[in-house]
Structure formats: structure tokens, C-alpha cells
Amino acid sequence: MISAGAFAAVGAAATLWPLIQQMNPDASTQALASTEIDLKPIQEGQAITVIWRGKPVFIRNRTPDEIKKAADTPLADLVDASARNDALPEKAPATDLNRTKKGKENWLVMVGICTHLGCIPKGQSLSDSKGDYGGWFCPCHGSHYDTAGRIRKGPAPRNLEVPPYEFVSDTTIKIG
Amino acid sequence: MTQHESTYRPTTRAGQWLDERLPAARLMHSSFVDYPTPRNLNYLWTFGGILSFCLGVQIVTGIVLAMHYVPSDKMAFDSIEHIRRNVNFGWLIRNVHAVGASMFFIAVYIHIARGLYYGSYKAPREVLWILGVIIYLLMMAAGFMGYTLPWGQMSFWGVTVITNLFSAIPFVGQSIVKWLWGGYAVSGVTLNRFFSLHYLLPFVIAGVVVLHIWALHVVGQNNPTGIEIKTRADTVPMTPYATMKDFVGLSVFILFFSWFVFFAPDYLGHADNYIEANPLSTPPHIVPEWYYLPFYAILRAIPSKLGGVVAMFSAILILAFVPWLDTSRVKSTKYRPVYRYFFWFFIFSVLALGYLGGKPPEGAYVYWARFFTAYYFLHFLVVMPIVGVLETPRPMPRSISEAVLGGAGGTPHGATAAPERR
Numbered sequence: 001m002i003s004a005g006a007f008a009a010v011g012a013a014a015t016l017w018p019l020i021q022q023m024n025p026d027a028s029t030q031a032l033a034s035t036e037i038d039l040k041p042i043q044e045g046q047a048i049t050v051i052w053r054g055k056p057v058f059i060r061n062r063t064p065d066e067i068k069k070a071a072d073t074p075l076a077d078l079v080d081a082s083a084r085n086d087a088l089p090e091k092a093p094a095t096d097l098n099r100t101k102k103g104k105e106n107w108l109v110m111v112g113i114c115t116h117l118g119c120i121p122k123g124q125s126l127s128d129s130k131g132d133y134g135g136w137f138c139p140c141h142g143s144h145y146d147t148a149g150r151i152r153k154g155p156a157p158r159n160l161e162v163p164p165y166e167f168v169s170d171t172t173i174k175i176g
Numbered sequence: 177m178t179q180h181e182s183t184y185r186p187t188t189r190a191g192q193w194l195d196e197r198l199p200a201a202r203l204m205h206s207s208f209v210d211y212p213t214p215r216n217l218n219y220l221w222t223f224g225g226i227l228s229f230c231l232g233v234q235i236v237t238g239i240v241l242a243m244h245y246v247p248s249d250k251m252a253f254d255s256i257e258h259i260r261r262n263v264n265f266g267w268l269i270r271n272v273h274a275v276g277a278s279m280f281f282i283a284v285y286i287h288i289a290r291g292l293y294y295g296s297y298k299a300p301r302e303v304l305w306i307l308g309v310i311i312y313l314l315m316m317a318a319g320f321m322g323y324t325l326p327w328g329q330m331s332f333w334g335v336t337v338i339t340n341l342f343s344a345i346p347f348v349g350q351s352i353v354k355w356l357w358g359g360y361a362v363s364g365v366t367l368n369r370f371f372s373l374h375y376l377l378p379f380v381i382a383g384v385v386v387l388h389i390w391a392l393h394v395v396g397q398n399n400p401t402g403i404e405i406k407t408r409a410d411t412v413p414m415t416p417y418a419t420m421k422d423f424v425g426l427s428v429f430i431l432f433f434s435w436f437v438f439f440a441p442d443y444l445g446h447a448d449n450y451i452e453a454n455p456l457s458t459p460p461h462i463v464p465e466w467y468y469l470p471f472y473a474i475l476r477a478i479p480s481k482l483g484g485v486v487a488m489f490s491a492i493l494i495l496a497f498v499p500w501l502d503t504s505r506v507k508s509t510k511y512r513p514v515y516r517y518f519f520w521f522f523i524f525s526v527l528a529l530g531y532l533g534g535k536p537p538e539g540a541y542v543y544w545a546r547f548f549t550a551y552y553f554l555h556f557l558v559v560m561p562i563v564g565v566l567e568t569p570r571p572m573p574r575s576i577s578e579a580v581l582g583g584a585g586g587t588p589h590g591a592t593a594a595p596e597r598r
């Protein structure tokens with residue numbers, strides 16, 4: 001009797017699993033290739049948004065002033081101390097250098113999704129409100145990000161995520 | 177008092193034949209015709225019938241809409257416009273469904289407030305009450321998924337924000353969200369599964385409604401005095417007395433409903449939902465449907481992601497514990513001189529939270545949202561247990577019939593227990 005019951009339980013669980021698993025991202029979604037982007041047209045101070053894996057990715061060509069502001073911020077002032085850079089370990093501190101590529105500090109590449117509840121922060125176009133720290137501002141529930149995309153004020157818990165990317169040439173990057 | 181003798185007498189041979197084999201007609205008769213209802217029910221007791229009507233309307237209009245609607249990210253928005261412009265009477269059916277969702281929630285809020293005022297959650301009606309809370313949760317899920325279907329800007333960003341609530345769960349949050357979406361962001365895949373569930377949930381609700389009414393008919397209806405039925409003199413048969421009253425209430429409700437359908441069909445919605453969903457641009461000010469606003473205000477009042485989410489869900493779940501949080505000996509707030517002020521302040525707080533939930537989260541709005549959120553929880557966790565113990569209730573009538581007929585006519589025929597004063 002016990003073994004019949006156990007068989008029934010295992011059988012039920014085994015039937016349930018595909019029913020649950022079918023809801024996870026399917027093969028075609030997972031297979032989404034990487035994206036290459038030409039950075040030449042982006043002038044200093046400008047930003048563009050591209051799509052990668054169905055998500056918006058922000059690419060900003062930062063001004064020296066913006067870089068300096070981000071680099072000069074003491075780490076103790078940050079809400080989230082982790083770099084949130086997919087290319088670096090979780091513990092890497094959230095310095096400006098750790099959120100960019102060496103020698104290419106003017107280029108900031110981040111997933112443009114607020115880490116609070118997923119809205120797209122404002123700050124990409126010149127007329128947008130950039131929040132109290134001159135980077136991005138999420139209007140949904142009021143999160144302010146600085147010029148390195150780090151959360152400084154508001155309900156969002158984490159810095160904007162830096163996706164895996166590399167420079168394939170001096171002016172082209174490949175995300176993913 | 178609810179185990180009453182059925183007065184059902186099948187009049188035809190066929191009726192008798194069926195009654196001996198499947199007494200379905202007898203069940204209907206004793207549940208809705210000779211069922212004894214308290215003789216003092218007021219119009220707030222017509223909302224149960226109104227809610228059943230609303231569920232029926234949503235199911236009928238929904239099935240018709242589903243014949244024309246296309247659940248894909250490319251076609252959904254256009255198919256709604258197609259329904260509104262080309263399908264015969266599509267404009268009407270679609271308006272009734274969209275307005276109907278709001279009407280459903282207006283009715284359920286009045287129904288819940290009625291229960292809270294007259295203590296209808298107290299023993300022996302705890303299970304009945306909890307089934308009601310489950311129906312309310314299912315309604316919220318159904319309404320939320322339905323609002324996704326037109327695939328406008330508010331649909332898209334509403335889903336994004338609400339599904340992201342689950343990402344606050346430690347460790348597994350991100351995986352759960354990915355599982356809900358079926359991708360790395362909200363997409364047509366998400367829309368498709370929400371349509372499937374939106375079609376399913378109303379039928380689940382209908383099932384729980386059957387349990388709700390079953391539980392109601394086991395313990396009997398509460399009434400404005402909160403005194404249980406003691407004798408037959410306290411009751412009248414449901415039909416015609418309660419049913420006719422239900423029809424009057426329902427007629428007025430339908431007038432109100434129709435006014436919105438014909439004169440202000442979009443008043444309760446949001447203009448941004450007539451802009452097709454754009455995954456690359458968030459509208460400056462995202463608001464959910466009006467019926468979620470109090471909870472949205474609570475979410476935003478707490479300055480922490482996990483804290484906000486926990487507070488929001490607790491605000492709904494706490495309702496399930498009300499039967500044990502309220503320590504009062506009497507049910508009806510009519511006889512509670514102190515609690516009544518707290519009750520009305522609670523209603524005011526919920527309305528205030530509703531207003532604040534629709535405002536941007538800055539400055540004084542945040543301050544007041546915190547104030548009313550605090551009261552929301554204090555009301556349940558502090559006021560209900562403490563006031564119930566400290567307060568001296570007003571003198572109560574001895575029975576329902578005494579309350580209705582006045583002192584003299586109050587001694588019911590065949591009363592066995594000595595009249596008691598509380």
C-alpha cells in the first residue's frame with residue numbers, strides 16, 4: 001500500500017513538472033543571438049537605446065564632466081555597493097571603472113530597466129529629466145540613478161545591470 | 177435554524193418522477209424559494225445577488241469578445257479596435273465587459289464593507305467570510321489579466337510593474353518572474369498565457385461562489401441587528417420577499433451600470449490604454465485600474481522594495497483573519513458606540529489611499545499615504561482587538577422580530593428560551 005501511494009505521488013509529481021516547466025522561456029526565446037552596435041554616430045553627451053533579448057539597453061557616450069562626477073563619488077555614498085557587471089564577480093565594488101571597460105570609460109552600457117519594478121527610466125533623450133544625480137530618473141516610483149547608472153535615491157534596490165558585452169572594434173560593440 | 181422543512185411539492189408526474197431520482201428542483205426550491213431569510217434585511221443585502229449578476233455578465237460578454245479577440249502582441253490592440261468599430265454591437269459588448277469589471281468591483285467593495293459593518297464575519301460565518309476573501313483575490317487576478325488583453329500602454333506597463341513585484345522575493349524572485357513572463361521581458365508570450373488564464377478564472381470564481389452560497393445556507397444570513405434567527409417569526413421565505421427586494425436593488429444598479437456604458441464608457445479607464453503597447457517607452461505616470469489603487473498606495477508608501485510588496489499583500493490577506501481579530505461580543509456596529517467611529521475612519525482611510533494611489537509618489541502625497549497605511553493596519557491589529565474588549569455595547573433588542581415590530585409584538589410564537597437582555 002505504501003509503495004502504491006509512493007508510486008502515485010512520484011507519478012503525480014512527474015506529470016506536474018512538464019506542466020510547470022512549459023511556462024519558462026522557450027528555445028526560440030533563449031536562442032536570441034547577440035547584437036552588434038556601431039557607436040560612431042553617437043556624439044559626446046548623446047545616448048541611444050537598443051534592444052537585446054527583448055530588453056532595452058542604454059548606451060551613453062558620457063561627457064568628461066559626467067565621468068568625473070561618477071568617479072569622484074565616494075563608495076560609502078552608494079546604496080548598492082556591487083558593480084552589477086555581468087563580466088565581473090558579484091563582490092566587485094561599484095566603482096565607475098568597474099561599470100565600464102578600461103580605456104573606454106566614456107561608454108556606459110546598461111540594461112535600461114529600473115531594478116525596482118521594471119519601468120524604463122527617463123534620461124536617454126536630451127529633454128528628459130535626469131533626476132537629482134544627473135543620470136536617469138524612473139518616474140514610476142521615483143528612483144534616481146547617477147551618471148554611472150548607480151541607484152542613489154528611491155525604492156530601487158540595485159544598480160542598473162551592465163550586460164555582457166565586448167568591443168569588437170574601436171567603435172563597435174557586441175552585446176551578449 | 178437553517179435546517180428547514182422543504183415545502184417543495186412537485187405538481188406534475190414528470191416532476192415527481194425526477195424528484196425521486198435527482199432532487200435538483202427540490203434543492204433549488206429550498207435554497208432560493210422557501211429558504212428562511214431574516215425579515216429585517218436592508219438594501220445592502222441585495223449586493224450578493226448583484227454580484228452574481230455581474231459574474232454572469234462578465235462571462236457572457238467575455239465569451240462573445242473571445243470570438244473576435246486575437247491574443248497576440250501584433251494583433252491584440254487592433255482586434256479591440258476591430259471589435260469596437262466593425263463587429264456588430266461589438267462597441268456595446270466591449271463597453272459592457274470593460275465597465276462591467278468596474279461595476280463588479282464597486283459591488284464587491286460595498287458587499288465587503290457591509291460585512292465589516294454588521295460583523296458578518298464573526299462566528300459561525302468565518303468560513304463563509306474566508307471564501308469571500310478568496311473570491312476577491314481571484315477577482316483581482318481576473319481583472320488584472322483582463323486589463324492586459326487590450327495591449328495598450330497601461331496594459332503593458334501595468335503587467336510589467338505587477339509581475340515585477342514577485343522579483344522582491346529573496347533568491348527565487350527573478351526565476352519566478354521569468355517563469356511568469358515566458359521570456360526576459362513582458363512579451364506576446366505573456367499576453368497569450370494571460371488570455372488563457374483570464375478565460376479560466378471566472379469559472380473558478382463561479383465554483384467558489386457555489387461554496388460561498390453553500391456555506392451561507394448552512395449558517396444562515398446575518399442581518400442588520402447581528403442577532404441570530406431564533407424562531408420562525410424572525411424570518412420570511414426568500415421568495416418572494418428577499419428576491420423581489422433583490423430585483424429592486426439590481427434594477428437601480430443596472431441603471432447606474434448603463435449610464436456608464438452609454439455615456440462614459442472610458443471614464444473609469446485610462447486614456448493611455450488607447451496607445452498601443454511600446455516596450456521602449458514607459459508612460460510618465462503609471463496607474464493601475466482604480467480598484468487596485470488603495471493597495472498600490474500601500475505598496476509605494478513603504479520605502480523598501482520587499483517591504484512594500486509584503487505590506488501590499490498583507491493588506492489583502494489580513495482580511496482573512498478579521499474573524500479572530502475582532503473581539504467584540506456583538507456583531508453589528510449599530511450597537512457599538514465606540515467602534516463605529518473607527519469603522520468610518522477606516523472607510524475614509526481606504527478611500528484616501530485610493531485617491532493617493534492615483535497621485536505621483538512625491539511630497540505630501542507620500543506622507544499621507546504613510547499615515548493612512550499605518551491606520552489601515554492599526555485598525556485591524558490594534559483597534560479591532562482592543563475596542564472589542566473595552567467597549568460597552570448599546571442595549572440590544574431581544575430578537576429580530578422585536579427589532580422590527582417593536583417591544584410589544586416581540587414575543588415570538590412558540591419561543592422556548594426565556595427572553596434575554598444583553
Ligand code: HEM
Pocket residue numbers: 231234235236237238239240241242245256270273274277280315318319320322323324325326374375377378379381445
Ligand atoms: C470575473 C470576471 C471577469 C472580469 C473581472 C474581467 C475583467 C476584464 C477587464 C478589466 C478587461 C479589460 C477591459 C478593457 O479595458 O478593455 C477584460 C477584457 C477581456 N476579457 Fe474579461 N473579465 C471577466 C470575465 C471574462 C470571461 C469569462 C471571458 C471569456 C470567456 C473574458 C474575456 C475577455 C476578453 C476577450 C477581453 C479583451 C477585450 C477587451 O479588452 O475589451 N473575460 N476583462
Ligand code: FES
Pocket residue numbers: 114115116117118119138139140141142143154155156
Ligand atoms: S519601477 Fe522604477 S521606481 Fe519603481
